[in-house]
Amino acid sequence: MKHLVAQLVNDALATLPKLARAAADLSIESTVERTRDASHGDFATNIAMRLAKPARGNPREVAASIVAALSDSADIDRVEIAGPGFINFHLSPAAFHAELQTILLRGEEYGRQAKKDRPKILLEFVSANPTGPLHVGHGRHASFGATVGNLLEAVGYPVHREYYVNDAGRQMDILGVSVWLRMLERDSIAVAFPEGGYRGDYIRDIAAAINTDGVASVSAESVRSGLPADAPEGDKEDYVDALIDRARALLGEAGFDHVRQQSLESIRDDIEEDLAEFGVTFDTWFSEQNLTKANRIDDALEVLRKRGMLYERDGATWFPSSDFGDEKDRVVIRENGNKTYFASDIAYHFDKLERGFDYLIDILGADHHGYTARVRAGLEAMGYNGDDLEVELVQFVTLYRGGKKMQMSTRSGEFDTLRQLRAEVGNDAARFYYVSRSNDQHLDFDLDVAKSQSNDNPVYYIQYAHARIASVFRQLAEKSLEWDNADGGAQLALLVEPQEKALMTSLSRYPEVIELSANNRAPQHLVHYLRDLANDFHTYYNAHAFIVDDAALRNARLYLISATRIVIANGLGILGVSAPETM
RNA sequence: GCGCCCGUAGCUCAGCUGGAUAGAGUACUCGGCUACGAACCGAGCGGUCGGGAGUUCGAAUCUCUCCGGGCGCGCCA
Incomplete structure (x- = not known):
């Protein structure tokens, strides 16, 4: 829906050479955004303000010339210039009706983009050392990584999920x-x-x-x-x-x-x-032992040696990572002949690229932040582009039980496992809670609160909306009524209540939210969106009956809540959370 | 000492590439079931966006600096 507006602006600019030149290196789509306030319409663009300076005009005049150049569209009711030079677009009901029809038509595929061939993404996450059971911190990595993988796939990228098993040393x-x-x-x-x-x-x-x-x-x-x-x-x-x-x-x-x-x-x-x-699976479990057995570390070191990227000092072999932005050089082969952990790391990433992946994403603990620069340095020294490695750091989880901070040390044996957590709060609540905060935010997980207040957890609020819709259709059957889907689709003009308009607006945002969450590796946007969508639905539910005597209106309303059910189920699916029919 | 992350309502947190009066949940105070599920809805209360300076039409967002918190700086893994 957004690029519908962007396209109109783009077409208008094409007829205004002077402005088009000023906008040459500007993505029009990036200037178009949803309005926060309904009185400002549905979408707004700040393009006039951004072009005013390069085009030497004043923002409101630039806006006026763009508006004058806009062609008529059945999707747009009204366009106005507001404030310092915003151009506000009020979309027509027909535009929202068309979106509802798209939702019903595409079903599970709604919000998903066409599959792309490239870049092939290798997503590595969790990779906890195989020296003990997973603890609650790993649960965050698992939830975050799995959800980011789902998001990237939803926008079309081929994603390969890998767990690096640190089974050597x-x-x-x-x-x-x-x-x-x-x-x-x-x-x-x-x-x-x-x-x-x-x-x-x-x-x-x-x-x-x-x-x-x-x-x-x-x-x-x-x-x-x-x-x-x-x-x-x-x-x-x-x-x-x-x-x-x-x-x-x-x-x-x-x-x-x-x-x-x-x-x-x-x-x-x-x-x-x-x-x-926990609903988290991998395409490969990559063993560090195999890396050694297949001589991949030697292969990687040989590449570096041939390129003159190794030197000897104090009996050890060094890699000059400081030449590539690292703070100091790193040892790859110790004086005693053993290879360092760093050597196997660069070999591992080298191997990922050699396997044909175009783009590497590592999801690592916050204590690994120093590591990015060195591995990038290694890849660049081997002739690869360091920017093809992206590292997402996940901040620590602090577990509280009985108001006390728990220590999580594998060696001491005093830790709380992911299994315990899942048993206590349930998979759905855990998956949801873990990704509801930004990954670069510390997470306080209070087990007592999660347990005792599990009914206040937002995940149930969203699932409840889904179950309520399912329940409406059960009621319909009990009353021996049927939903005429085709008639509903033809009667959407009957949806004129403010709650209906609000719900349609929220539904139409879904594809944009998926794209935003995927591009920013930020599942919390989807979490907050689903919460808002569920709120729009519950408000509607309390304000109006769906199963009304007027068949046309009933069919239209059921059409709208069917679309809502689809979007909630799709969104929860990406989060790895179930969408129950009953609760 | 150097580097990375964080600091937004009493508490837990959103705030998308700088955008229009800073938003949720929770807590607290009111109001709403003879209605398709009250695990719900509505209203209210609550903020010097850590402090200061700068950049510009416009800053919670970008830059600098200071304060506070977390983490990392091995020929460990």
């Missing part, structure tokens, strides 16, 4: 050793559990379920002898490392790997199931 050894110690504990071999180990109860569950074939039995003495002290007397990292060495020595590399991989798979499966139950 020392943290996997710590996981393996934590499980091993719990296994020994079951065999009554008590070893002081490391401060630096994973302490959660889930480790015991994994230990209890593990397949012990090929895992050597060991004596208590052989495990305990000669271990250094753990913190606080000793160093907790030294103690964990000693335990890892001991596990390797006693179980053999294959035996330890057996424990480690089973632990990893158990946790990874749990995460996948948890997310699937």
Whole structure:
């Protein structure tokens, strides 16, 4: 509907060479916006004020010349110049009726744009370390990422969702050793559990379920002898490392790997199931281990080396990221020969582009903000465009229970899981609440409030509107009446009440809201829109009966609320929230 | 010290590329079911948009500066 107005303005400008020149590098569509106040019409453009200076005119005169050049349209009732030079457009009822018909015609597809071939987007999100169950912070990443993916698809982009499984490195050894110690504990071999180990109860569950074939039995003495002290007397990292060495020595590399991989798979499966139950799925689970096995890190480093982008210093290999805007250079291969996490990161992003994706979006925790510049530097040094990587940071979630802030540390085992949260507040409320705030805003999640006031949650308000509409149609059937859809579509001129006009206006905004939310990676716009739309519907519901004796009016009103049902269902679908028929 | 994010009503937050009298929810005060679902609707109360300066027709929005809060600055992952 918006570009209907933009098109008219564009056509008018085409007949005014002087203004057209001044507007050459201006997107007309971007000057057209919905009015906040109905007395200003339906749409307004500030183009006259923006052209006044380059065209050396005064805004109101520029506006007058544009208005004079506008061609007549059945969609426009009235155009006026207001304030400092706004051009206000009052659309005709017919324009809104046509939009309603489009909604009914397109149904689930309403608000979705035609599929584009490019750019192919790789959307990476959650990517929590597979060392424990997801906690409430990950829930925000999951909801935000899934919704952004849905939005991007709705505006036509091909989207590939990926979870990067950080299943390599020392943290996997710590996981393996934590499980091993719990296994020994079951065999009554008590070893002081490391401060630096994973302490959660889930480790015991994994230990209890593990397949012990090929895992050597060991004596208590052989495990305990000669271990250094753990913190606080000793160093907790030294103690964990000693335990890892001991596990390797006693179980053999294959035996330890057996424990480690089973632990990893158990946790990874749990995460996948948890997310699937939350309505969040991925196209690929990309394993860091495979990155190493396929020599992708070496491949990436080789590209850098060939381009002269590596140098040696202090026995380590460095990447001059400061040449690309990073604050300092970064090590990629340590003095001990091990590759750094940064090396695998640039290799991973290199691999994404090599797989044929045009545009990469990473959704990361706020603590990763320093990381963007380095990875971009890596991509540029390899000859790619750093701007093809977009990083969206999600601020932290602070969980409150009983008015107290909860600590969320995986290693300490004191955390609240996404599973617990979902069980307490429900998937719909959780999905909705997580994206109702801007991602760069800290989120306070008070579990007690979410539980006790769940009926006051806006998500129910919106779902209720949907269920109410479904209920109206059930009532219609009970009264042995039928909705004549075609007649309703032909009788839309009967919808003259202010609540009907307001509802039609809100409905027609939907495609614009989807586009805005997608372009800004801002699901909260959709959330607020749906809340407003539901309010328009509830107001209408309270003001007028739909099932009236006058068949023509009844058909028209049912047509309008059918359109409302479609838009609410489509919007909730993008948020990953159900649209119930009854509540 | 440097960098990123944030500061809007008592509380939790919207405010789209700068636009017209700054908006919701919640709390509080009133009013509305013999009506298709009251998990609802309507009205009221409530704001120096953290402070200051600048840019311009016009600033919550952009720039600078100060104050306050969060996070990050490893040959950790």
